[in-house]
Amino acid sequence: MRGGPVKNRKRHKRSRVIAMSVVGATALAVGGGALLMTDNNASAAKETPAQQAAARAGMTIKCPDVATGLSDVPQQARPAVNDQLAKMDSQVATAYQRLVDQGGKTDQESVRTRVLDPLNSERRQTLDRIATEIEKVKPRPSGLDSLASCTVKQDEAAAVAAGAQTAAPGTPAAGGATPAAGGQQQSGPQRADFVDIRKVKPNVKAPRVQGKGSKGTFSSRCGRNENKHFNSDNVIVAPGVSNGAHHMHDYVGNKKTDAFASNQTLESAGTTCTNGDRSTHYWPVLRLQDGTKEFDAGAPGGGTEGNVGRILRPTSVQLTFKGSPVSKVVEMPKFLRIITGDAKAFTNGTANANASWSCTGFENRQLKDKYPICPKGSNVVRTFNFQSCWDGKNADSANHRTHVAFAAADGSCQKGFKAIPQLVQRITYKLAPGARNFAVDSFPEQLHKPVTDHGDFINVMSQKLMKQAVSCINSGRKCG
Template sequence: MRNKKRHKRSRVIGLTVVGVTALAVGGGALLMTDNDASAARRPAGQQAPAWAAMTVKCPDAATRLSNVPQQARPAVDKELATMDSQVADAYQQLAARGAGADQDWVRTRVLEPLNVQRRGALNRIGNEIGRVASRPSGLDTLASCTVQQAAPASAPADGATSAPAGATSAPAGATPAAGTAAPAAPAAGGQAQSGPVKADFVDIRRVRPNVKNPRTRANASRGTFSSRCGRNENKHFNSDNVIVAPGVSNGAHHMHDYVGNRDTDAFSTNDSLAAAGTTCTNGDRSTHYWPVLRQQDGTKEADADQPGGGTEGNVGRILRPDTASISFRGSAVSRVVEMPKFLRIITGDAKAFTNGTANANASWSCTGFENRQLKDKYPLCPRGSKVVRTFTFQSCWDGKNADSANHRTHVAFADAKGACAKGFKAIPQLVQRITYKVAPGSLFAVDSFPEQLHKPVTDHGDFINVMSNSLMKKAVKCINTGRKCG
C-alpha cells in the first residue's frame, strides 16, 4: 500500500516559462541554427525577432551510457536526473532574460556555467562506474551545450511543408473530401512561445495512407491478449519516472497518466509493485504510463503551481482519455516466449526534438484514419473523429535482462519482415492505444520536458511487466494458438 511506503520526496524547484522556449542537451560552443540564418549576421546585443524563441541542445548522456555495471546504476541514474535539472535551471535563467539574451550573455551566463555543472556530474558518473569496472572514456565530450533558434511560430500547418517521417503529405492546394469542412488549425504559441505552434498540426485528411505491416508467415503467432485497465479514473498522476529516474521526485519534469498498478511512483520497487493493487480487471499488476495530453483553454489545472505542471510550462486542462486499451499481439514470423517479470520497456524518446528521431516512436492519428500515422505532427481531426495516440512497443528481447543501463539495448524492434535479430527472442508486443475527444480547432499538446517545446515527436510510453507467471503463460498460449483473449 502507498501509505506504508516510507520515503521522503525531495522538494523540486520549478521554472516559469517566460517569452522564450526551452532547453535540452548537445555539444560545442554557442551556435545558431539554420532556422535563423540571419542570427550570425546580427551585431552582438541586437535582439532577435520576438518569435525566434531559443532552445538549448546538449548530448543525451543517458542514451549513450549503455554499459553501466548494475552496482553503479542507482548512483548514475541520480546523476543523470541531476543533469536534467541543471538544464531546467539553465532554461529558467534564459527564459527570465527573454529576448534580451544576446550571444555574449548566453555564453557567459548560461552555457559556460551549465557546461561546468555537466562536467562535474559526468566526472561523478565516471567515478561511480570506475569503482566497479573500467572508467568509461570520452565522458567530457558529453558536457558542452549549444543554443539554437526554434522554428518560427508563424510556419504553416497545412501539411505541405513538413511531412512526418514515414508519411507523404498531400500536394499543396489539396482539399478535404467534398462536403466536409477542414478542421481549423489552432492559434500559434500556446504556452508563452514554448509551444505548440501552428506548424505542429496537420489536417489528417491531407496525409496519405502510410501504414505497412509485415506479411505473416506460416509459423506466425496470430492471437491477441488484452487487459482492461480503465482510463485513469482514479486520477493517478505524478511527474516521476521510476524506470529512468528511480528514487528522484519530478524526474520526468512532466506529468504522467497511469493505468494498471496503483503504486507506481519514483520510489516504487519490484516488491512494492508486486504487492500493490491494480486497476486491471484480470488482476494484472503491470504498470503503464504516458505523458498527459492537455487542452490549453486557459483552465488552471490542479498542478498549475507544481513541478511537472505549470511551473515547468505544462499548462492547461488535463484531458482524460476517452478510451485506453492495453493489448498484446504476436510475431509475424514465429511464436512468442514469455516476458520476464519486471521487464521494463520504454518506447519513443521524450527528448526527440533535440536528440533527433533515432529512438522516436510517436504515432498520432484520428479514428477513421488510422492507416495514416503521424510522427512529428499533431492531427487535426474532422468533427466526430477522436485524436488517437498509439504506442507500439519493442517486441524482441535479449533473453537475459529485464532492463539495461540506457533502458533500450535489452529490447529491440523486429525488422521490416517481422523477424528479431540474432540473439533476440520474440515476446508479446504491447500496444497502448489512447483516444481523446478534442473539439476541432482546440489547442492541445502533450506534456514534455521544458526544452522539448511540447513537440509531438517527443511522445512516449512506458511499461513494467508485473503479470503473475500464470497470467503471462495464459497470454502467451492465447497469442501462440491464434485466439483472442482477455
C-alpha cells in the same frame, strides 16, 4: 503518489520554468557550446519587426543525451548513476529558465556567460561523478567529457509563427503557422506543429503474417485513469527521484507506481486491470491549453515547468499484446521494463522517436512529428507500438533500451533476441473538431513537441497470466 496534488517529497531542487516567451537575438546553435551570430544581427536596426520577432522566438537548450550513451553501466553503480543523470535533467531545466529570464539580452556573449558556461561547468562535474561511480566497479570510462557542452537551438516553427504575429497580429502566416491558443504561445506547441489528418497520405504497411507466425492477441482492461493516478516521476529512468520526469504522467494498472516503488511494492499492489494484471502502464498526460488551472498549476512537473492547462481523461485506453508475424512468442520476464519513444526527441533527434498520432477513421495515416487536426466525429489517437524482441536475459539495461529491440521490417528479431508479445497502447481523446489547443506534457526545453511523446511499461503479470497470454497469442485466439 497516487491521485491528488503532487507533493514535493524529495530530492533534487527543481527549477521553476514558466510558460513565456524565450526572447533571443538572431543566433544559431553550433558545436562546443558557442553561438554563431548571423550577418543580419550586425544590422538589426534594418530588420523589420517581423524578422526581429522571428529571430527571438522559440530558443531552447540542446545537450548531448548522456543516458542513451551509457549502455554498459555495472549493476552496482546504476542507482548512483541514475541519480546523477536526474541531476543533469534538472541542470538543463534550470539553464532553460535562465535563457527565458534573459529577456532581450540574448546576444552571443550574454547567452554564453549566463546560460551555457554555467550549464556546461555543472555537466562536466556531474559527468566526472558518473565516471567515478562506474570506476568503483570497473575501469573508468573515457570520453564522457565530450558530452558536457550544450548549445542553443531555435524552434523554426516558433520563429515562423512569431514573424507572422508581428507582421499582422492574429493572422496566420503561410501554412497557417500561428501560435497555439491557451497560454503556450512561445513554449509550444505552434500552429505549424499541427496538420489536417485528411491531408496526410496513407503510410501504414504491416508485415504479412507467415505460416509460423502468431496471430492471436491478449488484452488487459485497466480503465482510463478514473482514480486520478498522476505524478511527475519516472520509476524506470529515475528511480528514487521525485519529479524525475519533469512532466506529469497518466497511470493505469498498478496502483502504487511512483519513483519509490520497488519490484516488491509493485508485486503486492492493487490494480485497475479487471484480469488482475498488476503491470504498470504510463505516458505523459495530454492537456487542453484552455487557461484552466489544474491541481498541479503550482507544482513541479506541472505549471512550474510550463505544463499548463486541463488534463484530459482519455475516451478509451486499449492495452493489447500481439504476436510475431514470423514466429511464436515466448513469455516476458517478470519486471521487464520497456520504454518506447524518446521524451527528448526534439533536441536529441528522431532516432528513438516512436509514438504515433492519428484520428479515428484515419489510422492508416500515422504522424510522428505533428499533432493531428481531426474532423468532426473523429477522436485524436495516440499509439505506442513497443519493442517486441528481447535479449533473453535482462529485464532492464543501463540505458533502458539495449535489452529490447524492434523487429525488422519483416517482423523477425535480430540474432540473439527472442520474440515476445508486442504491447500496443492505444489511447483516444474527444476534442472539438479541428482542435489545435492541446499538447503532451514534456521536459521544459522540449517545447511540447509531438515527437517527444512516449510510453512506458513494467511487466508485473503473474506467471499464470503471462502463460495464458502467450498461449492465446500463439494459438491464434483473441483473449481478454
